[in-house]
Structure formats: structure tokens, C-alpha cells
Amino acid sequence: MRVILFSWEYPPRVVGQLAEYINALATQLVKNKVETYVVTYHDFLTGAAEEASGVKIVRVASPVHVNIGVLTWILTLNQEVERAAANIYYQANKQIDLINVYDWHFIPAAVTLKNALDVPFVYSVESLEDHRSPNSDTPYNMSIKSIEWLGFYEAQKVTVKSQLMRDEVVRIYNVPKEKVKVVLPSTDSWIKDVLELYTSVAGGLDSK
Amino acid sequence: MKKKLSVMMFTWEFPPRVIGGISPHVFFLSKSLAKSGVKVYVVTCDFPGAPAHEVIDGVEVYRIDSYKNPAPDFATWVYLMNLNMQKEAAAIVNKLADKIDVFHAHDWLVATAGIGLKHVFRKPLLVTMHSTEIGRRDGLHTNTEKMIHETEAWLTYEAWKVICCSAYMVSHVRWAFGLPEDKLVMIPNGVNINVYNKIETDLASFRAKFALPEEKIALYVGRLVYEKGIHVLINAVPKVLEKVNAKFTIVGSGYMKEQLLNIVRSMSLEHKVLFMGFADDETLLRLQKCADVSVVPSLFEPFGIVVLEAMAAKSPVVVSDTGGLSEIVKHDVTGFKAYPNNPESLALGITKILLDENYRNYIRENAYTQVQEKYDWEKIAQRTKAIYQAVLGEYSKSFWA
Numbered sequence: 001m002r003v004i005l006f007s008w009e010y011p012p013r014v015v016g017q018l019a020e021y022i023n024a025l026a027t028q029l030v031k032n033k034v035e036t037y038v039v040t041y042h043d044f045l046t047g048a049a050e051e052a053s054g055v056k057i058v059r060v061a062s063p064v065h066v067n068i069g070v071l072t073w074i075l076t077l078n079q080e081v082e083r084a085a086a087n088i089y090y091q092a093n094k095q096i097d098l099i100n101v102y103d104w105h106f107i108p109a110a111v112t113l114k115n116a117l118d119v120p121f122v123y124s125v126e127s128l129e130d131h132r133s134p135n136s137d138t139p140y141n142m143s144i145k146s147i148e149w150l151g152f153y154e155a156q157k158v159t160v161k162s163q164l165m166r167d168e169v170v171r172i173y174n175v176p177k178e179k180v181k182v183v184l185p186s187t188d189s190w191i192k193d194v195l196e197l198y199t200s201v202a203g204g205l206d207s208k
Numbered sequence: 209m210k211k212k213l214s215v216m217m218f219t220w221e222f223p224p225r226v227i228g229g230i231s232p233h234v235f236f237l238s239k240s241l242a243k244s245g246v247k248v249y250v251v252t253c254d255f256p257g258a259p260a261h262e263v264i265d266g267v268e269v270y271r272i273d274s275y276k277n278p279a280p281d282f283a284t285w286v287y288l289m290n291l292n293m294q295k296e297a298a299a300i301v302n303k304l305a306d307k308i309d310v311f312h313a314h315d316w317l318v319a320t321a322g323i324g325l326k327h328v329f330r331k332p333l334l335v336t337m338h339s340t341e342i343g344r345r346d347g348l349h350t351n352t353e354k355m356i357h358e359t360e361a362w363l364t365y366e367a368w369k370v371i372c373c374s375a376y377m378v379s380h381v382r383w384a385f386g387l388p389e390d391k392l393v394m395i396p397n398g399v400n401i402n403v404y405n406k407i408e409t410d411l412a413s414f415r416a417k418f419a420l421p422e423e424k425i426a427l428y429v430g431r432l433v434y435e436k437g438i439h440v441l442i443n444a445v446p447k448v449l450e451k452v453n454a455k456f457t458i459v460g461s462g463y464m465k466e467q468l469l470n471i472v473r474s475m476s477l478e479h480k481v482l483f484m485g486f487a488d489d490e491t492l493l494r495l496q497k498c499a500d501v502s503v504v505p506s507l508f509e510p511f512g513i514v515v516l517e518a519m520a521a522k523s524p525v526v527v528s529d530t531g532g533l534s535e536i537v538k539h540d541v542t543g544f545k546a547y548p549n550n551p552e553s554l555a556l557g558i559t560k561i562l563l564d565e566n567y568r569n570y571i572r573e574n575a576y577t578q579v580q581e582k583y584d585w586e587k588i589a590q591r592t593k594a595i596y597q598a599v600l601g602e603y604s605k606s607f608w609a
Contacts, residue, residue, distance in 0.1 A: 075320065111295050139279055146277040
């Protein structure tokens with residue numbers, strides 16, 4: 001199996017808990033014979049590409065250096081994510097089983113790649129805009145929420161890390177409950193659960 | 209049989225959505241390309257009442273939901289609109305039996321959609337730069353302006369070829385983004401002469417709605433914004449009226465409207481300057497036919513399609529000697545060229561055309577011949593098709609092919 005993980009943080013760039021989680025996940029996937037790529041943001045603390053424990057990492061930066069907010073930065077960074085993912089796709093003879101996108105930042109790229117190349121994606125939720133900015137319905141918050149919504153709508157499967165988050169995803173975005181899977185990183189069966197999920201999604205798009 | 213060359217164009221405006229000059233440009237270019245045997249897909253923003261998909265003279269037009277994502281400001285809206293445009297276009301291309309040969313983007317407003325799809329499908333991207341942020345604003349003053357400038361730079365970097373509509377824009381774009389010379393191509397804008405020939409010849413009753421029979425009509429068509437130099441024309445009004453009785457008819461709207469109205473009031477010339485706001489096509493075409501002189505006083509003008517329209521309508525033109533206008537108009541042959549930002553010079557040209565009938569007719573006929581020879585859309589489509597073919601020739605030798 002060949003998988004690309006999209007995450008806006010990856011060591012040594014550590015913003016929250018996600019960086020270490022993706023690191024552990026990628027390492028475990030490689031141990032389980034999954035060819036694993038990580039496409040992440042290049043903040044110039046490290047080289048653009050490196051291989052650690054068999055994980056293939058591609059770091060990209062937005063060619064637009066002056067931005068007026070997180071949104072424009074993210075929306076211009078997504079084309080570079082698409083470019084990196086497309087390069088992996090063509091070099092791998094168009095054989096990518098799935099993309100796993102973490103949080104909203106790179107959902108635009110995952111959605112385009114799915115619609116263009118029939119590569120399905122899993123949307124993994126670390127947090128939701130509704131929780132990060134409670135009671136905020138400015139156009140800024142609403143546009144992030146609309147990107148989260150797009151992710152839920154276009155994803156083959158959604159993963160969350162708790163029952164509570166599953167209920168919240170169902171409550172806020174009306175996602176069908178069976179589409180949302182709880183994957184607990186703390187359990188012994190963690191990587192087995194992830195692999196089962198990946199297997200169910202791989203090749204899951206109706207072929208034309 | 210050899211497969212038809214196919215192109216997918218991205219534009220934020222396409223009729224009936226008309227904001228500026230890109231909409232008519234893409235409309236006529238796409239139709240003329242289709243006529244010359246190119247399969248054309250246009251992906252554009254939606255418009256109330258316009259269908260999500262239609263075929264216009266062989267051109268497949270797709271209109272995407274451009275307000276799907278709420279946006280805090282205009283620039284962010286552009287990128288969010290691109291998100292949806294890219295997603296919809298990706299699905300359209302994916303469903304086609306023979307993919308697309310080239311992508312063609314018009315301005316930064318569709319930059320991210322075009323750049324992303326180039327890489328995802330590994331097909332060449334071309335761009336037509338209709339304008340630049342650094343030119344529109346006369347410098348880069350805010351973060352929004354810098355961001356747009358960098359997006360334009362990125363788009364021209366990613367493009368296989370950069371098309372500009374005038375030699376002035378070629379050198380401007382080359383300077384603004386530091387591009388190599390062989391990346392730039394000049395293909396002028398075109399104008400559709402037929403729409404003016406179809407209009408009835410007796411326009412006396414139509415004309416009476418705008419001016420008295422003894423008043424000459426001086427027409428301005430454009431947004432009421434600084435770069436278009438409308439304030440220069442307003443300042444020329446009293447100088448013209450000293451010599452000739454005229455009605456100044458101003459079509460278009462913009463942020464300078466209140467300011468301009470105040471200037472007109474302070475000169476007590478409300479009865480001589482008519483602010484019409486936005487005019488529909490039928491009214492605009494007839495006004496251009498009626499106009500005794502058409503004035504284009506721009507301070508910054510990448511091309512100046514409005515001057516071609518006036519020439520096609522056989523209305524004599526006074527333009528400021530700048531940008532694309534300098535190239536289109538030959539002084540005292542196809543129009544009068546005034547010094548930019550100079551009301552005296554502008555007034556001199558307007559007065560000369562309105563008072564000297566021989567000069568007026570000479571200019572009118574020369575201008576009309578010129579647009580027929582040089583600015584015909586079918587010839588422009590041929591040149592555009594040749595660029596597509598040249599790019600595909602290069603592409604076929606690349607590792608993407």
C-alpha cells in the first residue's frame with residue numbers, strides 16, 4: 001500500500017500535538033510495510049526533503065510571501081501541496097492508494113486530487129473551528145468552517161480520536177455517523193485500526 | 209484522424225457576468241478559437257439566471273458556484289473562489305475521454321486554480337496578463353497589493369508563455385516580474401465590428417434622450433476610478449465649452465463618482481455633464497454610434513479596448529498618449545493623442561474634432577480601416593492557436609509528455 005499524509009506540522013516544526021502524532025503514525029506505517037509519504041509545510045528550519053526511518057518527507061512553502069491572513073497563506077500553499085503530491089503520484093506510476101489529510105489546512109489539495117485523479121482521501125480531525133473559536137461566525141471563521149465542511153463531504157472516511165469528537169462532527173456538520181470512525185492512539189490495536197481503515201478506503205472511488 | 213487541439217480557459221468573468229474587459233475578451237477569443245477548429249472549454253464564475261453549463265457557438269461554458277465559501281474580504285474571496293473553480297474543473301477534465309491539451313488563465317483572479325491543475329494533470333499552462341497590480345496602483349503600498357503582485361509573479365513563473373495585448377504591456381510585465389524575453393508574446397485585443405453594423409442608422413430619437421440637437425456628444429466609457437483619468441476629462445469640460453456646445457456623457461461607475469459630481473456642481477455645469485452609471489449593451493452600442501467624439505483620458509491603460517470599440521463604431525477618438533492607447537492610435541491619422549493628465553491638451557483634441565469636419569471624417573475612416581485590418585478576432589484566434597501549438601511542440605519533448 002502507498003499512502004500520502006498531509007499535515008501542516010511535522011517535526012522539527014511542532015505547533016501542537018499533531019506533529020508528534022504524524023511522526024509516530026508514519027513510522028508505524030512504514031514498519032507495517034506501507035510506503036509512506038508526508039507532505040508538510042517547509043518553514044526553512046530543515047531541508048526541503050529528507051528520509052527518516054523510511055518515511056519520505058516533502059516540505060513545501062507558499063511562493064506568496066506577503067499575506068493578509070492565515071487563509072490566504074493556506075490557500076496559496078495548497079497549490080504547492082498539490083504539486084508535491086502530483087509528483088509523487090506520477091513517479092509512483094499513478095499508484096497512490098489514498099491520502100490522509102489532517103485538519104482543514106490541506107483539504108483543498110486533497111479535494112482537487114480526488115476529483116482530478118480519483119485518489120480517495122481520509123479526513124482526520126484534530127480539532128474543529130467551532131471549538132477553536134466558539135460562538136464566532138465572522139466571515140473568517142465561516143470560511144474555515146466551509147473548508148471543514150468540504151472535507152467531510154468529499155472524504156471517503158473521517159477519523160476522530162474520541163467518541164465526543166465523533167458526536168460533535170455528527171452534530172455540527174450532519175455527517176452520517178457510519179462515515180466517522182474513532183481511532184484511539186492510546187490502544188494496542190491503534191495501528192491495526194488505521195490499517196483496516198486504509199484498506200477499506202483504498203480503491204474505494206467508483207472507477208469510471 | 210488527428211485529435212482536435214483542446215484548451216480549458218479560466219476567467220472570473222464571462223457574459224452575462226461583465227465587470228471589465230476580460231469578459232468580452234474571453235467571449236470573442238473563445239468563440240473565434242472554436243471557429244478555427246479548437247475545442248474550447250471555459251470555466252467561469254456563476255451569474256444569476258445564467259446556466260451552470262451551456263454551449264455557445266461550440267464553446268463549452270461551465271459556471272461554478274463562486275460564493276460557496278463565505279469570505280472576509282475581496283482578495284480572500286478570490287482564493288476561495290479558486291478553490292471551488294479548481295475542484296469543479298478537476299472533475300470536468302477527469303470525466304473527459306481525451307483530457308485537455310493546454311490550460312489558459314486570464315489574470316491573477318484565476319491564478320491558483322490554473323497553477324494547481326497544471327501540476328495535477330501535468331499539462332502546460334498559459335496566461336494572458338490583462339493588467340498588473342503594480343500598474344493599477346502605481347506601486348505596491350499595502351500587504352494586499354503585495355500579495356496580489358506576488359501571486360501574479362507566481363502565475364507568470366508557472367506559465368509556459370505569457371500573453372500581453374500590447375507592446376507596452378509586454379515591456380511592463382517583463383519589468384514587473386523579471387521575465388525572460390522569449391517567454392512573452394504580444395497578441396492584441398480584438399473588436400467585433402459586426403455588432404455596430406447591425407444597429408439602425410436613424411438614431412435621432414435615441415440621441416434626443418441624451419443631448420439637445422445643437423449639442424455635440426462627447427462620450428466617456430469606463431470605470432470612474434483614478435487610473436482611468438476621468439477627472440482629467442471633467443477638468444477639460446469648461447475649456448471645451450468655451451469653443452463648442454457639447455454634452456459630456458459619462459458611462460460607468462466607480463469610487464470617484466461623488467468627487468466628480470462635486471467638481472461638476474462647483475463649476476455649475478450639471479446641465480452639460482450627464483452621469484449615466486452602468487449602461488446595458490443596447491444603449492452603449494447606440495451611444496458609441498451617436499458620439500461625435502469618444503474620449504479615453506487614462507493615466508494607466510494596459511490596452512484600451514474601449515478605444516477600439518469607438519473606432520469600430522466610427523466615432524472619432526481622443527486618447528491620452530500612454531500605454532496601449534499610444535500603440536493603437538496614430539496621431540492625426542486614426543485619432544488625436546493628448547498629453548496624459550493634461551486637461552488643456554485633452555480639450556484641444558476634443559475641440560479640434562468637434563469643430564473640423566474634414567479632420568473628423570478623415571480620422572473616422574482611417575480608424576475604421578485600421579480595426580478591420582489589425583484587430584479582427586479571427587486573426588487573433590489564429591495567432592493564439594499558433595502559440596498553443598508551439599507550446600505543445602515544446603511540451604512533447606518534455607518528461608511530462
